[in-house]
Amino acid sequence: MRWIWIDTFVEFVSGQRAAAIKNVTLAEDYLHDHFPGYPVMPASLMIEGMAQTAGILVGEVRDFQENVILAKIRLAEFREYPVPGDQIRYETTIDSFDERAAVTSGRVLKNEQEIGRVDLIFSHVNNADRSLGLPDHNFVFTEQFRHLLATARLLSSNGDRKPDEE
Amino acid sequence: MAPSREEVFTTVQDVLSEALGVDHEEVSHESTLQGDLGAESIDFLDIVFRLEKAFSIKIPKGELFPEDALSNPEFVDGDKLTPAGLDTLKSAMPHADFSQFEKDPDISKMPDLFTVRTIVNYVEGKLKAA
Incomplete structure (x- = not known):
């Protein structure tokens, strides 16, 4: 199953901050059910979009060697819903990072206007935690993320997209 | 100067009410984190991070909990x-x-x-x- 809720990274500064965008389009099935005749981007999927943006930022710090699990939604508030044709931008920064977990805070923008905030905590789960019954391979950063990681790696160290690799 | 015990308590109240989504009044000196305030395992880590920020201290793993x-x-x-x-x-x-x-x-x-x-x-x- 594909479960990718961001289209591409537009900023990526290792260990510090990232921004990703998602274009909302009526070609996506879920919008026809949420809601019939009144398509709006579900808040839960914007939380997922932020979790993917922030989760990749956090995972990259240790070169994706550890699984990074969304452990807690500290804050999620939205004042407005994007509709088909809008562009959502997820901006996130790492506030704390240690061997146990990472804390991120983030803004959600619609067509460059802030419409919400999402702050998250990620747990680091590695092979030492197999007693939890988790698989021994990396089950978070699978193939599905490779394309996104490639877009993140196209960005230069100061976070701007490299012009020669557009 | 170090804050008074009452000031520390008030800040701890802020931290716990934000981390656990409880009202200020629910947070008394005697409240237990799990039984009274409903904390779950990840909340303990959240509380540690928030305390570090609120008091500008470093809490090594396993020291508080x-x-x-x-x-x-x-x-x-x-x-x-x-x-x-x-x-x-x-x-x-x-x-x-x-x-x-x-x-x-x-x-x-x-x-x-x-x-x-x-x-x-x-x-x-x-x-x-x-």
Whole structure:
């Protein structure tokens, strides 16, 4: 199953901050059910979009060697819903990072206007935690993320997209 | 100058009400984090991060909420802590009040050691040492 809720990274500064965008389009099935005749981007999927943006930022710090699990939604508030044709931008920064977990805070923008905030905590789960019954391979950063990681790696160290690799 | 105990308590109240989504009034000195305030395991980590930020302190792993104190099988006998286990836990948590727990060191009652007062004691000690 594909479960990718961001289209591409537009900023990526290792260990510090990232921004990703998602274009909302009526070609996506879920919008026809949420809601019939009144398509709006579900808040839960914007939380997922932020979790993917922030989760990749956090995972990259240790070169994706550890699984990074969304452990807690500290804050999620939205004042407005994007509709088909809008562009959502997820901006996130790492506030704390240690061997146990990472804390991120983030803004959600619609067509460059802030419409919400999402702050998250990620747990680091590695092979030492197999007693939890988790698989021994990396089950978070699978193939599905490779394309996104490639877009993140196209960005230069100061976070701007490299012009020669557009 | 270090903040007063009351100031520390007020900030701890802020931290817990934000981390656990509870009202200020619910957070008293005696409240237990799990039983009274509904904290779950990840919340303990959230609380640690928020305390670090609120008081500009560093809380090493296991210092406020010891996680590995009971990993030694000699420390546990059935549902109870052995005297050696109790001593180890007491020295790992000088900020906790053991007066009730040590009368009946049942493992299922261990969460009651984690009260708001335990956190206030810990933060106070940390700020004094700084």
